[in-house]
Amino acid sequence: MRVNRRTFLKLAGAVGVTSLANAPSAVEAIGPRPDADEGLGMLVDTTLCRGCRGCEAACSESNGLPAPAMSGEDAVFEKERTTSPEAYCVVNRYPGADNGADPIFVKKQCMQCVEPGCASACPVKALEKTAQGPIIYNEDRCIGCRYCMVSCPFGIPRFEYAKALPYVRKCTFCVHRLKEGQAPACASACPSGALQFGKRKDLLEVAKTRVYQNPDQYVHRIYGEHEAGGTGVLYLSAVPFEQLGFPADLSTTPYSQLTQISLAAVPFILTLAPPFLLAIHAFGKAREDTAPTESDER
Amino acid sequence: MNERVDSSAGTFSWPRENLLMGMTLREYLRSLVTPFNAVAGLILLAGLPVIVYRFAYGLGAVTNLSQVTPWGLWIGFDVLAGVALAAGGYVLASTVYLFGLKQYYPVLRPAILTGFLGYFLVVVGLLLDLGRPWRLPYPVVYSYGVTSVLFEVAWCVLLYFTVLSLEFSPTVFEWLRWKKARRRAAGITIGVVVLGVVLSTLHQSSLGALFLTAPTKLHPLWYSPFIPLYFFVSSIIAGLAMVIVETAVSHRIFHDQLSGGKHVDIDAITLGLGKAASVVLFSYFFIKLLGLADGGHWNLLNTPYGRWFLVELLGFVLFPCLVFAHAVRERDATLVRATAAVTVIGVVINRLNVSVIAFNWNVANPYIPSWMEVLTSVTIVTIGLITFRWIVNRMPVLREHPDYQGMH
Numbered sequence: 213m214r215v216n217r218r219t220f221l222k223l224a225g226a227v228g229v230t231s232l233a234n235a236p237s238a239v240e241a242i243g244p245r246p247d248a249d250e251g252l253g254m255l256v257d258t259t260l261c262r263g264c265r266g267c268e269a270a271c272s273e274s275n276g277l278p279a280p281a282m283s284g285e286d287a288v289f290e291k292e293r294t295t296s297p298e299a300y301c302v303v304n305r306y307p308g309a310d311n312g313a314d315p316i317f318v319k320k321q322c323m324q325c326v327e328p329g330c331a332s333a334c335p336v337k338a339l340e341k342t343a344q345g346p347i348i349y350n351e352d353r354c355i356g357c358r359y360c361m362v363s364c365p366f367g368i369p370r371f372e373y374a375k376a377l378p379y380v381r382k383c384t385f386c387v388h389r390l391k392e393g394q395a396p397a398c399a400s401a402c403p404s405g406a407l408q409f410g411k412r413k414d415l416l417e418v419a420k421t422r423v424y425q426n427p428d429q430y431v432h433r434i435y436g437e438h439e440a441g442g443t444g445v446l447y448l449s450a451v452p453f454e455q456l457g458f459p460a461d462l463s464t465t466p467y468s469q470l471t472q473i474s475l476a477a478v479p480f481i482l483t484l485a486p487p488f489l490l491a492i493h494a495f496g497k498a499r500e501d502t503a504p505t506e507s508d509e510r
Numbered sequence: 511m512n513e514r515v516d517s518s519a520g521t522f523s524w525p526r527e528n529l530l531m532g533m534t535l536r537e538y539l540r541s542l543v544t545p546f547n548a549v550a551g552l553i554l555l556a557g558l559p560v561i562v563y564r565f566a567y568g569l570g571a572v573t574n575l576s577q578v579t580p581w582g583l584w585i586g587f588d589v590l591a592g593v594a595l596a597a598g599g600y601v602l603a604s605t606v607y608l609f610g611l612k613q614y615y616p617v618l619r620p621a622i623l624t625g626f627l628g629y630f631l632v633v634v635g636l637l638l639d640l641g642r643p644w645r646l647p648y649p650v651v652y653s654y655g656v657t658s659v660l661f662e663v664a665w666c667v668l669l670y671f672t673v674l675s676l677e678f679s680p681t682v683f684e685w686l687r688w689k690k691a692r693r694r695a696a697g698i699t700i701g702v703v704v705l706g707v708v709l710s711t712l713h714q715s716s717l718g719a720l721f722l723t724a725p726t727k728l729h730p731l732w733y734s735p736f737i738p739l740y741f742f743v744s745s746i747i748a749g750l751a752m753v754i755v756e757t758a759v760s761h762r763i764f765h766d767q768l769s770g771g772k773h774v775d776i777d778a779i780t781l782g783l784g785k786a787a788s789v790v791l792f793s794y795f796f797i798k799l800l801g802l803a804d805g806g807h808w809n810l811l812n813t814p815y816g817r818w819f820l821v822e823l824l825g826f827v828l829f830p831c832l833v834f835a836h837a838v839r840e841r842d843a844t845l846v847r848a849t850a851a852v853t854v855i856g857v858v859i860n861r862l863n864v865s866v867i868a869f870n871w872n873v874a875n876p877y878i879p880s881w882m883e884v885l886t887s888v889t890i891v892t893i894g895l896i897t898f899r900w901i902v903n904r905m906p907v908l909r910e911h912p913d914y915q916g917m918h
Contacts, residue, residue: 355643356643362721
C-alpha cells in the first residue's frame, strides 16, 4: 500500500489526537506543587505518647468504623499491628532506648505525603492530593486496581478483600472534619499532646525547636521532613526511627517523580516514532519497486 | 471430507460450510469428542464456577492476595506475561509491512490472531482481578488520572486492542465474504500497523514502568530505572519466540489446513525468526548487564535471590541467545523451536519475578497463589486455546483464502 496524502492525513490525525490525549500526563507530572509547605499536617512526638489509644477510638468513631479491637487491653501491644480496612490508625509499642526504659508508642496512619505515590499512581484520580494537604479518596471513581497499594512505601491503602463490592480504605486526615474547621479526630482526642495539628511548615519549626532545645531527648532527625519527598505527618523520636518500624530505605525522591521520565517520553514516542516507521516503510518500498527492473535486465 | 464436496456441489450452506466446517450438526458434535476437548472441558467445568465464586464472594475468598501483596498471579501471569507473549502481533506486522520482509507473511496472521486473543484474555484476566471490574473503562471515559502509568497503559491497551481488531479484520471479512469491507480494511494496513507498533512500544514498556513506584519493595537486582526498556525489548523476544513455538505447534495440529495451498518453507521462517531472537536476546543481555552495573548490587548476586537472578539472566537469556545462534548456523530448525520454548518460559519467569517473586522479597510471609488462582489462570489459557482453534479451523489464518491467494 502506498502512503498517499489521504493515508498520511488520516495517520497524522490519529497520532495528533492520541498525543493530545496524552500530552497533559507529561505536563502535569513535572514541577513541584506550589502549596507543598502551606498544606496541613500533624506532628507526632513519640516521646509524649502514653499509648492510651484514644486516637484509635476517635478515628473509628469519626470514620464510622467498628470500635478498635481489644480496647483498653495491654495485650493488644504484644503483636505489631498494621492499619486495615476497619482501622485507619493503630498504635504500636516498641522497646525503649535501653532496657528498663519506658516503652515507646508509635501511631501509624496515612502519612499524607507531599507528593504521594498512591495519588500519582491512581489511573482514575480516586486518590487525590488536595491543595490543603489531605489525600482524599473518591470512592465513586475507584476501579479497584490496587496500584495505590503497590505504590505506597508506608503500606497504608487497604483493600476490602472480604467484600464482593470492595473499596480501598485509608485515613483521609478526617477531611470531613477539616471541612467543618475541626482538627482530625485523632489530634483532637490526644490527651498527652503527642499529636499536634497544623500547617506542615509551622509543625516543622515546632519540631526543630524541640530538637534544638532538648538535644539529648531526641534523635536529630524529623521523620517525614524529606522521606519520600516529604510527608504531611512528621515524627519525633528518642530512638532511631528504624527501631520503631519506619521504613529505613526510603530515598528523598518524591514518589510521583519516579515514573516521570517514563511518562514524559510518551508524547515524544507518539510523535517521533510514526514518521520514523513510515520512513523505514518507504525505504523498503522504494527498494522493492526497483527490484523487478533489475531482474528484468538480467 | 465427502460431505464438504457434496454440500458445495448441492445447495451451498454458509453456516454449515463456515461454522460446522462442512459437516452436518450431528457429525460436527461427534467430531468434538476428542481427548483435548475432554481435558479442556474438565478444566472449564472446574474453572468457571471458581470465576463465578470470585464475583459472588470477592477476591479474598478466592485469592491469597493480602494487604501487603495486592498483585499476584493474575496480574503477573495473566496480564504481564500475557501482554508480553502477545507481542508477536506487532513484531511480525512491522517485520512484514514496515521492514518489507514479505517471506514472513505466512506466520503473520497466526501472530496477529495470537495477539488479538492474547489481549482479549489479558482484559478477561484484568476483569477478574479488578475490585470493580465494570469500571474498567473509567480511565478512558470517566476520570483521567494523567499522572499514572496505569492510565497510559489503559489507553494504550484499549487503542491497541482496536488496532489488533482492525489488523485481524481482513481475515474475518474473507471468511464472511464481505469483499468491500475486506478491501477497506486492507487499505488502512500501513497506518494501522504503525499505530500498533507505537502503542505497543508505549504500553509494553509502561507495564515495566509500573514497578518504578516500588523501589523499596522490588528486589534491587530487578529494580532498575531501565525496567521500561527491559520490558519493551523482552517483549520483542517474547513475540519472536512465541511465533516460532506457535508456528511449530500449529503446523503439527492443523496440518490439514496447510494442504492445497502453496508450499511454505516453515523451516526457513523459523531459522530467520531464531536469528532475530538471538540478536535481540544478546542486546537484552547486554542492557541487563548495564542495569546490573548501574545498580551496583553485585554483592547481592551471592544470595538466594541473586542466584535466582542469575538463573534468569544466564539460563533464560544468555543460554537461549547462544543456542539460537548455534542452531541458526547449523540450520537446525528443531533446535530453534526448542530454544524458543525455553525463551518463552524465560519471559514468563521474568514477568513473575518482577511482579510476584522478587516483589516483597523482604516480607516475612511471601505470597503463594491459591489453587483457585492457578485454576483460573489455567482456565483463561484454555479458553484462549479453544478460541484459537475455533478460529483457525474456520477462517483463513494458516491457509490462504482461495479468492485472495498471493494478494498481499
